[in-house]
Amino acid sequence: MKSEQHNNQKLKNDCRRFSPQLNDYVDGRLTSDNTWQIKDHLVVCNACLQKVNNFTSVMRLLNDAPKHETAPSFMSALEARIASSPAKTSTQSRIDRLFNGILRGMLEERGFGLRFTAPFAAAAACAVFACIVLVHPLYTSTSVTSSSVSSMQSDMPDSAVLQTCINQHRSETTSDPLADTSAQLLSTSVDSLPYDASKNKNLSDDDAAVLLDEEM
């Protein structure tokens, strides 16, 4: 009688001790010592065994549940959404954001293939320059780390060329805007971007993968 009481007490204590570990046990996260202790306990404790079985069956059911996947139009929809999203935020000034937003948009549109044509993009770029130069003659940017346009290499990707132009343009707008040669270079650079309409129609995942290989 006394030993039965003792056993019951031991069982209770073990339950309290092992119960929080049952998920770890099911998920195979315990040391082998600990695993064996629980295995021993499960032989004598129906309540814990029941929990383990429940956890295991839920885990298996969820594990086997069908995996849902994105629709084929996902990539093209995402591209359009990014192109129409506001520019990156952070510590940039509003003008800076506007400026980067439009130019970055143009870069993306080329890469992602929106339906903008290059001349339109160039016109937009010129308009933005004009606005910034006219409205904000004192517009400065302290974060310019530009390498000069003249140091650009012919094998630089278009996006890098544009970025260099933009950086130099920014650094020069404080002095004499009209003497800024980078703006001119930028518009010619944008103009010369090849516009490939075939790339731009409903980019599917497979197309994107092909594009990816081409562009790398």
Next chain:
Amino acid sequence: MICLSLSDTSLIERCQRNDVAAFNEIVGRYKNKIYNYVYRMVGNSEDADDLTQEVFVKMYLALDTFRNHSSLSTWLYRIAGNLCIDSHRKRSRRETGFGGTISSLDEPIGGDGNDDGPSRDIPDNTFEPAKVVARYEMDAHIQIALAKLPEKMRTVVILHDIEGLQYEEIAEVVSCPLGTVKSRLFNARTALRQHLSAYMEC
């Protein structure tokens, strides 16, 4: 150069330099995982599609703030989780209940003329109608059971039992101590076992 062999870290670095191909590769790597997670959180493909796109837009806009002390996948799951919770709040303000589509899953599948239903999302190459129907039915019941869980429990059990994340990764995604993750998983599995009792063999 081939993007496919690059680590997430180098892809992010390329993205930060406006490399579109690297961005596409990241999206390609994670879109289905994130979509499946979001689908299980919100319970319908329309919202899941919308929110998954939003995850990658947010990622794109926040690229500069990404630091390598967390992994890309953790970061994306965290963005996704927050968006799901936000959208749920907005939705509950508009309507009551978990969402319109879920309740329709109680109806027999396939006979409601809803062409945009499960068949669009679940590729199944076997042509055994009974099996397919059983699978859809089970999927629907899983979804209903998940919807009954509080969001915090739902997040943890989906991330662990469906998405296959480790406890430690989940702790990072939901910004909680490991112990909290464990207890949420414990409670979620216990509750799911009750909700899904008809589908359990034991």
